[in-house]
Amino acid sequence: MNEQNDDLLIERALQGERSAFGQLVQRYQTAVYSVAFNVLRNAADAEDAAQSAFLKAYENLDRYKPEFKFFSWLYRIAVNESINLRRKKKPVTGVEYAEAVEEHGTDDVIAEHEMEDRIGEALMELNPHDRAIIILRHYQDFSYPDIAYIMDITEKKVKSRLFTARQRLRQIFEQCGISIQA
Amino acid sequence: MNPAILELIQTEIDGQNTPSESSRLADLCRQDPAIQRELDAARAIGRALDTLSDARLPDGFTARVMDALPDEPAWARHRAPSRAPSRAPIRSSVGIFSRPWVNLAYGVVVGVFVTFAAMSTLDSESSLTGVSGSMGAAGGDPVISETVTLSPDATIGVQAVIEGEVLTVRINGILPDGTLPSIVFEQADGSIVTVPIHLP
Numbered sequence: 001m002n003e004q005n006d007d008l009l010i011e012r013a014l015q016g017e018r019s020a021f022g023q024l025v026q027r028y029q030t031a032v033y034s035v036a037f038n039v040l041r042n043a044a045d046a047e048d049a050a051q052s053a054f055l056k057a058y059e060n061l062d063r064y065k066p067e068f069k070f071f072s073w074l075y076r077i078a079v080n081e082s083i084n085l086r087r088k089k090k091p092v093t094g095v096e097y098a099e100a101v102e103e104h105g106t107d108d109v110i111a112e113h114e115m116e117d118r119i120g121e122a123l124m125e126l127n128p129h130d131r132a133i134i135i136l137r138h139y140q141d142f143s144y145p146d147i148a149y150i151m152d153i154t155e156k157k158v159k160s161r162l163f164t165a166r167q168r169l170r171q172i173f174e175q176c177g178i179s180i181q182a
Numbered sequence: 183m184n185p186a187i188l189e190l191i192q193t194e195i196d197g198q199n200t201p202s203e204s205s206r207l208a209d210l211c212r213q214d215p216a217i218q219r220e221l222d223a224a225r226a227i228g229r230a231l232d233t234l235s236d237a238r239l240p241d242g243f244t245a246r247v248m249d250a251l252p253d254e255p256a257w258a259r260h261r262a263p264s265r266a267p268s269r270a271p272i273r274s275s276v277g278i279f280s281r282p283w284v285n286l287a288y289g290v291v292v293g294v295f296v297t298f299a300a301m302s303t304l305d306s307e308s309s310l311t312g313v314s315g316s317m318g319a320a321g322g323d324p325v326i327s328e329t330v331t332l333s334p335d336a337t338i339g340v341q342a343v344i345e346g347e348v349l350t351v352r353i354n355g356i357l358p359d360g361t362l363p364s365i366v367f368e369q370a371d372g373s374i375v376t377v378p379i380h381l382p
Contacts, residue, residue: 016258018251025247030239037237047240054247062257116233137196138231144198163192166227173227 006070014061021061025054028071031140032078038135039082041124049085053078068149075136076150083128122172130165137162183220191221195228 006027012020032053037046056077057064064073123131129151136142136150148155190207193199199207211218 014257018248021251022244022248025244029243029247030236033239033243034235034237038234043237043240046237047243050243051247051250055250055252058251059255059257061255115230116235119230119233134231135234138228139234144196159189159192162196163188166192166224169231170223170227173230 007066010061010064010066010070013058021058024057024070028074029054031071032074034139035075035078035132035135036082038120038123038139039079039128039132040086041120045085045089046082049082050078052085053081056081069146072142072146072149075140075142076152079132079136079150083132086128118176122169122176125172126165126168130161130168133158133161134165134169183216187217188220191217191224194221195224 006024009020009024013024029050033046033050036049036053037043040046040049053074057074064070123134126134133147133151136147142150144155144158147158151158153161187207187210190199190203190210194204194207207217207221211221
């Protein structure tokens with residue numbers, strides 16, 4: 001249903017109806033922003049990345065190929081924007097991030113859930129690509145083929161990166177004393 | 183642990199295993215408690231990661247995105263007034279059009295234009311309207327019929343019908359306001375490409 005509606009909205013947007021693109025923004029903005037936030041763990045950066053993703057999607061709307069799901073295409077742009085922004089910034093470790101949140105207390109988004117905070121901190125120890133793959137798999141429940149398309153890698157690579165990232169997270173959880181009940 | 187078993191465990195927690203693969207893993211777990219422990223640990227990590235939730239969208243995000251959108255994106259500038267492109271426009275460089283006949287047509291059109299531009303240069307008052315003809319290409323495949331109009335504002339229109347497909351070409355010469363000459367190709371599917379012309 002959504003796919004059909006997306007295609008219709010894209011067609012209308014390409015005919016010059018900006019409000020049609022606005023509906024697409026409204027439909028996917030939370031998901032796009034959340035992915036950016038989980039990759040960047042910074043509200044301002046996440047907003048920049050999410051906004052940039054929508055702008056690039058609009059500017060390249062005529063290049064969207066309907067054989068792919070629109071939101072997969074949009075996520076591909078959003079993940080790239082987030083990783084690129086991450087590269088431009090000084091690396092922030094999980095510990096530094098946690099200290100910053102404690103000091104400034106501005107990040108009420110993640111302060112609500114302690115466990116999520118700690119997992120977020122652990123995720124920051126991963127490189128941005130592995131972090132993005134974990135987020136796509138667990139936050140959005142994307143399949144291996146979807147992740148492969150979004151990250152522009154093979155499915156085999158998705159599997160191996162997921163495995164490596166989870167093993168690394170397991171080590172981090174153990175080192176940080178995060179108890180994960182089996 | 184055997185990498186194949188580790189992969190089986192991972193695909194199990196990702197819900198990507200077939201029923202027979204899941205059944206095989208269950209058998210392996212029964213046979214080896216270490217495999218069962220590995221599966222349990224992997225499931226626990228998966229469950230922990232599943233707690234990732236939506237971040238709260240900043241207030242006014244939609245409005246800021248909409249305000250930042252360009253008034254006229256690139257695809258709108260190249261779009262036909264009545265039709266939206268159904269796919270990406272062909273690239274505006276000689277020799278990279280996806281279909282050979284488009285390249286051929288491009289070459290023919292540039293040749294026609296340069297000829298008439300030269301005539302126009304020699305006699306700025308010249309006006310040639312309604313020249314038409316046809317030409318066959320080497321190999322006999324595409325047949326191009328053309329209608330050429332050269333008016334004082336130096337605009338030439340060429341329409342090629344090749345293998346049942348219509349290629350409409352408009353050539354904008356040097357306009358009184360100084361706009362540089364260009365060729366505009368419009369294919370039957372609505373895709374448009376504008377190619378600037380640099381006269382010798």
